[in-house]
Amino acid sequence: MKPFTVHRGRVAPLDRVNVDTDQIIPKQFLKRIEKTGFGQFLFNDWRFSNEGKKNPEFVLNEPRYEGATLLVAGKNFGCGSSREHAVWALADFGFRAVISSSFADIFSNNSTKNGFLTVVLREEEVAILMKRAFEIDDYQITVDLEKCEVRDDQGFRANFAIDSFVRHCLLNGLDDIGLTLQHAAEIDEFERLHPMPFASQA
């Protein structure tokens, strides 16, 4: 997994609440059996018309947000389906993190497994970043996981909370399957103590 330490980049504002994973990556693109190449389908139904033409109204199609690596969005981002394809699509498109006042649980879990950060700030703080991203050309911010801090050149500075183990894995790019396998002896022991005679014998 790619580590996440400190990242500075251009901000794109997505001023909507409850952005669900069906919008982030519509179902017609879930049939691929690879993990790569989903970026081209990110927000497909918002970015493109039925005929595949770019929708000029959609924020990510505005030239001024080209190359953005940080997305600021309304509350409850990533709700709905558990599809990890949503994170793969955001990352493949070039984003490194999403900033919002809340995230759906499965989406946050999926993010951290891909070196992708979900940053929770207070609603007022998200509103400031959103406003600046709309008003300031090439608005850039720094997301600093070492200090658990978001800052910009205009004096904005806010701290965010993150589970310490999740942070440790992200900073070091650790694969948590490997970490769990360090406990193989305990898993063996658990299975010995809990044969679960009444568990399904599928």
Next chain:
Amino acid sequence: MVGQQTLFQKIWDRHLVAQPAGRSPIIYIDLHLVHEVTSPQAFDGLRAAGRKVRRPTRTVATVDHNVPTEPRGTPITDLIAARQIAALQQNCKEFGIQLFDMDSPEQGIVHVIGPELGLTQPGMTIVCGDSHTSTHGAFGALAFGIGTSEVEHVLATQCLAQQKPKTMKIDVRGRLADGVTAKDLALGIIGQIGTDGATGHVIEYAGPAVRALSMEGRMTLCNMSIEAGARAGMVAPDETTISYLKGKKFAPTGKAWEQAVAYWRSLPSDGGAQFDKVVEIDAAQLCPFVTWGTNPGMVAPVTGRVPGMNGLKEAERRATELALQYMGLEPGRKIEDINIDRVFIGSCTNSRIEDLRAAARVAKGHHVSTKVRAMVVPGSQAVKRAAEQEGLHRIFQDAGFEWRESGCSMCLGMNPDILQPGERCASTSNRNFEGRQGRGGRTHLVSPMMAAAAAIAGHFTDIRNWKFE
């Protein structure tokens, strides 16, 4: 002596494998359900790392999301979907996992077949790469959806590293009136607490109205927990649970059954157990609901109207405007005046035998409106057989409903069953997100009875006034 514990806490403690300092607890997973859409990349990951599936016997797979609902044996015309199904077949073979394939009499939506085969049991930890895994909580299991990376993690270790969620009790007082179903209860709850009202929490549904629900009703309720943002939803096991499981294919028998039942009876939350949050609902206040917007919290009584913008905060106001624009509706429109083009009775929320019985009771002796195309998609092959034995398929077909093969179908339209742009659908599924049932399609979530009645009337209508034959 531990203090008073919740159902969730009892299951969590029992499954704790290790609690490494400064890291997420590691819990054991009893049952891992697998389907074609969220698993191929996980199996690839295993291969790349040279890992095996740790407990193939605790892993069960089926195909549901993109299987066609035309008669079985018809070749799959969508080559990419066919490739995904073939990948699952190959992976199950290579890693020694039992697969209920397209042609299996046990095939069906993963959340329908787990319970009906008796794989789902109280006190278990159950995961699947699918958010509606919360369905299995109806049995008093801790069941939740995971992403593909976690699917790989469970395949490799039979464990998950998880932060412990908080608990929320939803206490439903009183009784549901006739015509008000578990689906309406679920929609009523989400309408009240919002689509992020339970984020970070495991819900336990309790109270007399929940106890009175059948297992099918409890599954419908737990299924929709994720639409309130919950990590999982659960109902404590009781006599209803135990008699449902007795004799099921993978349920224990003999002495093992006795032991299991004794364990199950120890699971319900203790009297004084504390929850992080408690919500009370008065069942008598609930009615048949219809969603009018683009998330399941945007819900109104069938006798009500599409709401206006008064009193909404800026962000909510914009969300409402966008939703109404997408849905082609204006504030103040009477719900019963909304005409529909399509009806879908199916999905892991409402495709079980009891759902089909309820819909058939409404359809009997009537005919689907000439302006409506309606389909019934049983949740599994077993549900389909049971319905056909009872003659439900005849009732549906005589009334002009299409009777299809089992699968997820138009719940998410990964197979050819989709809405056309602008088409409006009364659906018994769980999500009314933009484009969920087909790009530009407009979904209204309702109960099976309400869907059947809408098919016949051509618009939404209050099932409480229905003339049953």
